[in-house]
Amino acid sequence: CGARAGRCIVVHGAGSFGHFQAKAHGLASGSPTNSESLRQGLCLTRISVTKLNHMVTEQLVMCGVPAVGISLFGAWRTAGRKITQAGIAAIRDSLEAGYIPVLHGDCVLDSEQHCSILSGDTIIEVLSREFSPKRVVFLTDVDGIYDRPPDTPGATLVDSIAVNADGSIDPPVLTSALPHDVTGGLALKLQTAINIVTQSNGSIPVLICKLESEVAKRACLTGELRTGEGTKLFLRQTEETTSVIASGWAG
Template sequence: MAALHCIVKLGGSAVTHKDCFESLKVEALQRAAGIVHALHRRGQRCIIVHGAGSFGHFQAKEFNVSKGSMEYSVDADYLRRGLCLTRLSVTKLNHLVTEELVKHGIPAVGISPFGAWKAAGEEVVRADVAAVLEALEAGYVPVLHGDAVLDVKQHCCILSGDTIIEILSQELSPKHVVFLTDVDGIYDQPPDNPGGGSAWEECENQDHPPI
């Protein structure tokens, strides 16, 4: 397999208005698509993973999808409805992100984790990396997203985009993992981490082409 240049994470807050139900930051998404287009034009293979932001968050919270049947003794049909509504919302965002990438000339294909990834007590026990690899090998740019998935211990849970990236990185060893956020600057770690990340005052791109 040819080397994987990078995994790009589009943060939920970067491409959506997180406090406004299913509200897209159109210009931010267009800029992100432009960055991915530049990568693709140089022949650098990449995978896109995006968060849910305001798509899916409200439904998951209302129906307690993240904890499934563990935290509350809920009606099974109620929980199933919550999972379905959450997935309708997150896949809607995945469609919008993938559509914008295609508009920029990128052969992007949406890949949803539900059914292919599984958890047990919120820990991933099955991850279908093969489907992602097949898409890459066929010349496509896979676009994955945070999702609601089945959980053998609590019926369902939330699989975050960050967890997906962690597993893909372990399996595929990309040269870079880049997080596009709603915070200005380039940081060596998430700026909202305890202690905060350090912003780079100077960024050389002679040896490392801009991504």
């Protein structure tokens, strides 16, 4: 409900919705022959992910947030899983009219394999390029990024991750994903966070913390995340980037 305080875009994943149907019908890899089974799988997956989007949007509206659900299907397209068309206009128009767009991981039409899946994480990466937000906050069901899967003995929360210009990170992190996940789970979330940091040259801070917490509220509204509250990614400054910033100030 903190969304009332300013303009923001909400993107949610499919969670326990959609992945089972998508996996059962092979939607991620699609098929050039565009079979009946694939079409049926796409319809069932969309019923599931839009049901979740309806529930999320409804909760936001009940909290007084002017939220509108926006799906990708129809407006976004891929070719061999690569995005060839992103329906940005509908999102921009909704924001300008004072609404909070609520997008979700979805399946879309693909010109080579009939359909493909776009994860909520992939959507966030595209939106970050288009809208250059003040910050991106990933909300998850654990406190942040751990050095190894949090259910592994000895797992420790990582307060900050330095992202190098080549996309490598320090410290390294081990991840795991649930067997039904068709989009890669936390590994894709982390890769998306890294891409946002490198592509924005460090100008978009990325924070990862726990859903439904005071920490999450403060992180979304102010960008503040204290030690032990979650994970912050930042671009490791090299001599080259430092001199560019310095010359920017001098100019």
